[in-house]
Amino acid sequence: MVTEDKSPRKIVPIVPVTEGAKEGDDVQMVSLYAATQKIYPRSVQGIFAKWRWVLVVLTQLVFYGLPWLEWGQRQAVLFDLGARRFYIFGIVLYPQDFIYLTAILVISAFSLFLFTAIAGRLWCGYACPQTVYSEIFLWVERKIEGDRTARMKLDAADMSLEKLVKKWYKHIVWIGISIWTGFTFVGYFSPIRDLGMEFFLGNMGSWEIFWVFFYAFATYGNAGFMREQVCKYMCPYARFQSAMFDKDTLIVTYDAARGEPRGARSKKADPAALGLGSCVDCSLCVQVCPTGIDIRKGLQYECIGCGACADVCDTVMDKVGYARGLVKYSTENAMANGWSKEQTWRHVFRPRVLLYLAILGVVVVALLGSLALRKPFKVDVVRDRASLARIVSGGKIENVYRIQIMNAAEKALNFKISAQGLPGLVVAADEDVRVEATQSRWVSIRLQIPYDSASAGSHPIHFQIKSYEEGAKVVDEIEEKSVFLVPR
């Protein structure tokens, strides 16, 4: 089909198979559903591997350790979904504090934008639970079954007692780690010390059992079997991070100009004389890759940016006595213009990155500021559902309000309620309200004005709720708006 030039939209023709490409012999019917090729990543040492292990240890120390910390008489971090109270060290959050979660999500999103703009899929390569747990499970696998070649040999071998023992051993360790992970996860929602007791006595609640084993199953399946499949086919972040790259983003790059033409050579031979580049074609970069790609083909969507190929290539370069950095973190512009390290880094801190940094800073400051200025209680004023207004003895007009006082402090507080906004407005029976620690309470409050002191209709008023501790001076104060209705 030939497109008409008059057409307002550009129509791009789809060229059929027979056109352009060589015909006949190489066109085949293939299945669009492929069996998964198991990947056996080779172990690797180097600076990036070290960083990854640092992050594995840090994230897991936090994850496994946090629920065991105590704060006063309670668990330091506990999300009590049943009681709808969320304890984070000294802070008690109510569902009404959801805005803080929003702030944390905004911070997470902008951190992702920032790190991705600077150095690609840093999150994927170093901190994502999928990577972290795969790394832990691979470590177990390596300890039991050996490194890449040994594992491949073991899998190819017929079933033997040795193979059976090794496989069972590995899976039992994996399952142990998985259950511990699931248990820890549930420990964030159900007090972990009680949960531990229940776990060993076998009397956990049915939902606790479900979530411990569901999360354990997900860990076992994702880190033991799915691994790179999750990143390649399931994870949405993997895909949209690619859209945040630009030509100044640091990505794991193969220096093709220096490396090609690749080829094996004697250690003593001069590559220039043989017409070869620096790449000795040892294929180690492919063997260490957790997603099974060849970095020498350039940036690919499967690349999680872990830097394993850069690490292993550096060790090879050291061995053969060439300069390091045949595979390294570099940017597209740096490769094209031959920039030095300093020049590259200068370009990394471009307006986009600075903007992300600024926004991130603002949100973090706003979050910390609002947490610091947070009042230890919340108030909700609702006009009574039943009566609009009534006339009571003493010639007064009375309105009824239901006030919910939510005590977010971990001590009982007393509340003094007053109201302003109309002449002669008083709170009838002004007994102070006591609300126990972290509890919330509804109270009925009656406001009265003298008859005929205000015109018929709706008048804006506001409540003033002051909190104080027993015998102490006023600590905090909240104002809430409402209306006072005067009948005709």
Next chain:
Amino acid sequence: MSDFNGNFWHLFVAGVTLVGIIACLILLWFSGKAKAMTANDNTTGHVWDGDLREMNNPLPRWWVGLFIITIVFALVYLFMYPGAGTNAGKFGWTSAGQYTAEVDKANAEVAPLYAKFASMSVEDVSKDAQAMAIGDRLFMNNCAQCHGSDARGSKGFPNLTDADWLHGGSPEKIKETLTQGRIGQMPPMAAAVGSPEDVRNVAHYVLSLSGSPHDSLRASLGKSKFGACAACHGMDGKGNPALGAPNLTDDIWLHGWGETAIVNMITNGKTNQMPAQASKLTEGQIHVLSAYVWGLSNNKSAAK
């Protein structure tokens, strides 16, 4: 609605559902193969924008397995649960059945609690914090609509926190009021009282009974006409709980204070109703509610 009562739509929906599920399976089967140049550069041969070529990038087979699991799940679901037309499903599940089961379960859970309260006197229940927490919720859901969430009522709806009771404030009487409801009837009495002037005079006499501001001349004139009212309200105007006749000597004005309101009442009368709760609430709930209401005026600490 009648369009949907026939068999046609049931069969149609069931048919569309089943055909849709089968079609997914067939689609999965037929879209599983494509032409590609695997030997050459592993592209499908499709070219866009001159140089964009589509790679042959096959879906992992386990993902296809997930599709098949959803299809099997759909078929099993349709067999087990109502979904295919009028088929009730192997499990015989209905939303109404689930509701009833949940209500029964909840009732069974709280039954021992109510049994405990039932064995206690109303006075004792009113001092039980747990019972009062239940009572508060029952009151909010069933009583607050008329009596207000602070139980102080409004015009036409009695205040439950004072010591003034139209039908008696003993625990037994409160329970009776809750169970059977009450009808308070003030007949139009203007004809019995006399002329409109007489009615006004009686109104002022009524005001004088509670020491409210009134015209003492009219009040003294009205006193002689009050006999028409005394049958129910008593000669002294202190009312009669057996009849539900209000005490006129206290300063509590359920239907409005002042001459106009009282003249209106005498002239037009009024029927006021407390609906019976026996059909809405269980005996146990009424017991707890009686204690709650009794406690409002008798336990100062419980009153809010």
